Amino acid sequence: MSDKSHNQNGFKFATKAIHAAQGPEEITGAVTYPIFQTSTFAYLEPGKHKGYDYSRTANPTRKVLEENLAALENGKFGFAFASGMAAITTLMLLLKKGDHVISTHNLYGGTYRLFENVMKKFGLDFTFVDTSEIGNVTGALRDSTKMIFVETPTNPMLNLTDIKAISEISKKQNIMHVVDNTFMSPYFQRPLELGADITLHSTTKYLNGHADVIGGAAVVNDENLAERIGFLQNAAGGVPSPFDCWLILRSVKTLAVRMRQHEENALAIANFLENRKEVEKVYYPGLPAHPHYELAKKQMSGFGGMLSAELGAFEKAKKFAANLRVFILAESLGGVESLLCHPVSMTHAVVPKDERLEFGMTDGLVRFSVGIEDIDDLLEDIGQALDNM
Numbered sequence: 179m180s181d182k183s184h185n186q187n188g189f190k191f192a193t194k195a196i197h198a199a200q201g202p203e204e205i206t207g208a209v210t211y212p213i214f215q216t217s218t219f220a221y222l223e224p225g226k227h228k229g230y231d232y233s234r235t236a237n238p239t240r241k242v243l244e245e246n247l248a249a250l251e252n253g254k255f256g257f258a259f260a261s262g263m264a265a266i267t268t269l270m271l272l273l274k275k276g277d278h279v280i281s282t283h284n285l286y287g288g289t290y291r292l293f294e295n296v297m298k299k300f301g302l303d304f305t306f307v308d309t310s311e312i313g314n315v316t317g318a319l320r321d322s323t324k325m326i327f328v329e330t331p332t333n334p335m336l337n338l339t340d341i342k343a344i345s346e347i348s349k350k351q352n353i354m355h356v357v358d359n360t361f362m363s364p365y366f367q368r369p370l371e372l373g374a375d376i377t378l379h380s381t382t383k384y385l386n387g388h389a390d391v392i393g394g395a396a397v398v399n400d401e402n403l404a405e406r407i408g409f410l411q412n413a414a415g416g417v418p419s420p421f422d423c424w425l426i427l428r429s430v431k432t433l434a435v436r437m438r439q440h441e442e443n444a445l446a447i448a449n450f451l452e453n454r455k456e457v458e459k460v461y462y463p464g465l466p467a468h469p470h471y472e473l474a475k476k477q478m479s480g481f482g483g484m485l486s487a488e489l490g491a492f493e494k495a496k497k498f499a500a501n502l503r504v505f506i507l508a509e510s511l512g513g514v515e516s517l518l519c520h521p522v523s524m525t526h527a528v529v530p531k532d533e534r535l536e537f538g539m540t541d542g543l544v545r546f547s548v549g550i551e552d553i554d555d556l557l558e559d560i561g562q563a564l565d566n567m
């Protein structure tokens with residue numbers, strides 16, 4: 179596949195999304211790369227095969243997805259996983275007992291749970307700080323610090339961390355710098371270009387974008403690091419099925435147009451919410467009032483489709499959610515359909531109350547994953563839900 183695939187160098191994002199690593203298949207000329215739904219591959223003779231032996235180790239459909247995602251992140255090596263959490267778990271296996279990790283303090287709830295309730299048992303140490311203040315990161319450094327794990331923007335507060343500034347620290351100290359890029363997708367943000375060592379995704383979200391697959395991915399530039407992750411991907415075995423890889427490949431072809439529409443709709447909703455008296459505060463990095471608006475303009479090429487709003491009380495959030503007709507009350511994000519989430523009772527239920535209140539995650543906070551429906555219908559829906567709250 180590699181020699182016949184289109185050479186994507188020099189192509190722009192939307193072209194790469196459709197063509198990178200995806201030249202017509204060698205045997206039949208199929209324009210859409212096939213699903214190689216097989217667990218094992220025939221050897222030509224003992225010790226000799228055509229590049230594939232067993233699908234946990236490598237699979238042609240997965241390989242095309244991995245190369246495509248690597249191209250979109252402007253990286254060299256991609257790895258696909260069965261979920262975002264499988265990707266993160268595999269990255270944790272790069273560490274060993276006694277190693278220390280500095281991480282963003284309002285992380286995706288599942289990542290926080292993995293670090294706190296699982297990885298700590300294996301002797302890893304975690305410090306959670308507000309990474310949007312670089313001083314907090316340098317202040318938390320120890321001799322044993324081996325990884326800085328950053329989520330930007332954060333979920334659900336939409337706080338940003340300066341990826342370039344963190345990568346300067348991590349390079350100086352020889353620390354691995356990981357960025358969870360799920361919220362922006364490579365269309366709006368490419369952490370490797372800003373100096374990060376690993377960019378990571380829950381492909382469940384924008385990359386797949388149709389709320390029908392659970393998946394994860396990691397992309398790196400360093401060959402040595404790629405070798406270690408490839409080894410762990412095979413050793414731990416958290417790999418996706420060929421069919422799921424194919425679905426994500428299919429979805430990624432429309433990533434550019436979807437992301438543009440997600441953003442256009444989100445910006446319109448953020449502006450609408452800012453002018454409603456029922457809403458105490460709007461969190462969206464595309465609003466000039468957002469504390470990290472300047473950084474957003476610098477390190478991202480757009481503001482994305484996620485925003486949060488403070489409605490003041492749990493009862494109000496509950497009423498608002500019940501009133502919505504187009505927005506669906508559900509976890510997850512990044513799909514074509516608009517979703518509403520109440521983080522405190524849903525995605526972030528595992529985060530202790532005193533911790534979440536520290537960064538503003540109150541009982542009245544709601545999070546919008548803005549879809550690509552007609553904006554008139556979305557605004558009408560939110561308007562009537564606020565009117566009747």
Ligand SMILES: *Cc1c(COP(=O)(O)O)cnc(C)c1O
Pocket residue numbers: 261262263264286288289329333358360361379380381382383392393394
């Ligand atoms: C969903 C999500 C994850 C976890 O991914 P799964 O595919 O659900 O395992 C990790 N990080 C972020 C930011 C997410 O939104």
